[in-house]
Amino acid sequence: MRSAITRRSAVKGAAVLGAATAVGPLLPRAAWAAPAEHSTEPENPGRNLPTSANGWTIEKEANHVSTVWTRTVAGTGLTVDVRIGDVEEILVHVIRRFHYEVEELPGGDLLGWRPIDGLRAALPESNLASGTAVRIRPGASAKGGFFAYQELVLRDILAQCEGVVRWGGDDGEVDESLFYLASGPQDRRVRQLADRLRGWRARPGEGAGAPVDVLSPARRSEADRLAHAQRTS
Secondary structure (H helix, E strand, C coil): CHHHHHHHHHHHHHHHHHHHHHHHHHCCHHHCCCCCCCCCCCCCCCCCCCECCCCCECCCCCCCCCCEEEEEECCCCEEEEEECCHHHHHHHHHHHHHHHHHCCCCHHHEECCCCCCCCCCCCHHHHHHHCCEEEECCCCCCCCCCCHHHHHHHHHHHHHCCCCEEEHHHCCCCCCCEEEECCCCCCHHHHHHHHHHHHHHHCCCCCCCCCCCCCCHHHHHHHHHHHHHHHCC
């Protein structure tokens, strides 16, 4: 009798174990592992993914299976759809300085990511589709939309970004509303600039909103040098 019970128990236990093994893969994935952190780069950079004019991967949508998410622009009451990570740090800095020093922006005067449909893929406006560009005052794209002092500040902002950011006002087909990354995803200057901006943001009295003398000879010289380089490139 004891031997029979033992055999029956063993058979029953094996059946239960087999059923549990079969059911295991049906359990929700969340019970096994937390989702990975969103990255600013594609998981497989070797794949032939479509890119915008500046070399960053185009995203089909924002806020869902994407590197582009809606972000708050601190101190402005604005939000923008932008590529998270280093690109976000850089473009949000540009937006904040523009808002504080060039012209206060109402909500409708800032646009970020846009689907590639309707954008010209070979032109800088395609960078909107990769989340690496923004339109500031999108209805004011024609040449001559800024007063002299506003453009002086704008040039100082670009110089502070050390050539990583380009203004559409310097392009052959002028678009003064467009600001975009001129550097590709493998350019080390992107990470270096983003890290510098993070450091400034963490220290009171530095970064966007901190008082600067855009008329100082050193700043003017650097701004003029970069303007000449970008206008002729």
